[in-house]
Amino acid sequence: MDRRQSILLAAEKSFAMFGYKATTVDQIAKIANVGKGTIYTFFSNKEELxxxxxxxxxxxxxxxxxxxxxxxxxxxxxxxxxxxxxxxxxxxxxxxxxxxxxxxxxxxxxxxxxxxxxxxxxxxxxxxxxxxxxxxxxxxxxxxxxxxxxxxxxxxxxxxxxxxxxxxxxxxxxxxxxxxxxxxxxxx
Amino acid sequence: MDRRQSILLAAEKSFAMFGYKATTVDQIAKIANVGKGTIYTFFSNKEELxxxxxxxxxxxxxxxxxxxxxxxxxxxxxxxxxxxxxxxxxxxxxxxxxxxxxxxxxxxxxxxxxxxxxxxxxxxxxxxxxxxxxxxxxxxxxxxxxxxxxxxxxxxxxxxxxxxxxxxxxxxxxxxxxxxxxxxxxxx
DNA sequence: AAATGACCATTTTGGTCATTTGGTCATTTC
DNA sequence: GAAATGACCAAATGACCAAAATGGTCATTT
CATH class of the missing domain: 1.10.357.10 (Tetracycline Repressor, domain 2)
Structure with missing residues (x-):
């Protein structure tokens, strides 16, 4: 599955569940089944995501x-x-x-x-x-x-x-x- | 001068300067030139004042x-x-x-x-x-x-x-x- | 009888330090 | 060799706690 897409999906889910502050990049990576570093190849930082x-x-x-x-x-x-x-x-x-x-x-x-x-x-x-x-x-x-x-x-x-x-x-x-x-x- | 009035004046001044939280009862008493206890003979507590x-x-x-x-x-x-x-x-x-x-x-x-x-x-x-x-x-x-x-x-x-x-x-x-x-x- | 401030229980503050976090990058994977 | 990864790091966070401050009381003073 498209990695970028699964990151976005995971992020949306997490932000919606816990809000911005309480969502950690690690958590998004876990949910998306993706290494944390991968997130940073698609998005320059948490805020941009x-x-x-x-x-x-x-x-x-x-x-x-x-x-x-x-x-x-x-x-x-x-x-x-x-x-x-x-x-x-x-x-x-x-x-x-x-x-x-x-x-x-x-x-x-x-x-x-x-x-x-x-x-x-x-x-x-x-x-x-x-x-x-x-x-x-x-x-x-x-x-x-x-x-x-x-x-x-x-x-x-x-x-x-x-x-x-x-x-x-x-x-x-x-x-x-x-x-x-x-x-x-x-x-x- | 009327004690109750001077308490009210002092309180108004202090609330206006520092807000509710940052205003202490001691401070009001000081400004009003009144013992702290006196405040409680006119008002049942800080909030009521x-x-x-x-x-x-x-x-x-x-x-x-x-x-x-x-x-x-x-x-x-x-x-x-x-x-x-x-x-x-x-x-x-x-x-x-x-x-x-x-x-x-x-x-x-x-x-x-x-x-x-x-x-x-x-x-x-x-x-x-x-x-x-x-x-x-x-x-x-x-x-x-x-x-x-x-x-x-x-x-x-x-x-x-x-x-x-x-x-x-x-x-x-x-x-x-x-x-x-x-x-x-x-x-x- | 009215006013007071020392006193007390509770809350807030300030500072420390272990833990967590966002972000990087050398290494691994395919 | 391009993409993915997670160990790693500096910075941020927050749990913790001693010390200070605060709201409110009440025995004493005026």
């Missing part, structure tokens, strides 16, 4: 978002599908979950980078799509960078923070209030 | 928000003034700033509580005012709990997180995009 793994997640997210925006629908429906899809992955994917926990607990610096990358990926994607929508005249002209930032923050807040202090919302309740703020506002 | 101080901040915030909402203006203008005012205090008040730093660095648990209280205070206030506005017919009917949560999160995000990865916005740029999302949405 880690980013390679994270990059997989990034691609997965972009894929989900891209699929949502590919459909023939109103802008907001596509946006909603993309953001909920991407953030649901972010919320359930074992690696992503483990990394969030590690960040809270240890502030591991490469993990911070990684999660920031994930967020930036989503943001960039949304920002581009919003720009297209503005150009097509589907939505009002707005500062797309700020607007997409706010939209993502709203989704993040409802999906990740709401339940901290409130009873859970069902999908419809969430969708409804988000649509209000994004598309119509609460003004009369 | 701390909450007393935090409560001061809470009151200050409520005052700022209440003043904003007292004016005779459209709902959104009052909301904007209240939130920017309150969050500006939160962003500049030495104690609040120090506590945020302490939370990031040490996750000190009473500090976490305290900052959560601050956030809850703002949220409750906004929620109540929004409810009034809905009843008066000034804004659309919405789930006020979720709506106020989202509005606060938007303001928090723009005021505290935006500059992490972007060039600063001036007041007008901020106000403009926030008004769009709160009152009008980006839909045509």
């Amino acid at each position: 880690f980013y390679e793994i994270v990059n997989g997640l990034v691609k997965e997210m972009r894929h989900i978002a891209a699929e949502a925006f590919q459909e023939e629908r109103p802008f907001y429906e596509k946006l909603h599908m993309a953001l909920t899809g991407v953030l649901e992955l972010r919320r359930t994917h074992q690696l992503a979950v483990k990394l969030s926990q590690e960040l809270r607990e240890y502030n591991t610096s490469p993990v911070k980078e990684a999660l920031k990358t994930l967020e930036m990926t989503i943001l960039t994607f949304v920002s581009n799509e919003l720009e297209k929508a503005v150009e097509k005249g589907e939505v009002k002209p707005v500062r797309t960078d700020v607007a997409s930032f706010l939209m993502m923050k709203m989704y993040l807040a409802l999906i990740f923070d709401w339940e901290e202090n409130h009873d859970p919302l069902n999908e419809n309740e969430m969708a409804e209030v988000l649509e209000t703020f994004v598309m119509n506002g609460i003004g009369k | 701390f909450y007393e101080i935090v409560n001061g901040l809470v009151k200050e915030m409520r005052h700022i928000a209440a003043e904003a909402f007292q004016e005779e203006r459209p709902f959104y203008e009052k909301l904007h003034m209240a939130l920017t005012g309150v969050l500006e205090l939160r962003r500049t008040h030495q104690l609040a700033v120090k506590l945020s730093q302490e939370l990031r660095e040490y996750n000190t648990s009473p500090v976490k509580e305290a900052l959560k209280t601050l956030e809850m205070t703002i949220l409750t206030f906004v929620s109540n005012e929004l409810e009034k506005a809905v009843e008066k017919g000034e804004v659309k009917p919405v789930r006020t709990d979720v709506a106020s949560f989202l509005m606060m999160k938007m303001y928090l995000a723009l005021i505290f997180d935006w500059e992490e990865n972007h060039d600063p916005l001036n007041e007008n740029e901020m106000a403009e995009v926030l008004e769009t999302f709160v009152m009008n949405g980006i839909g045509k």
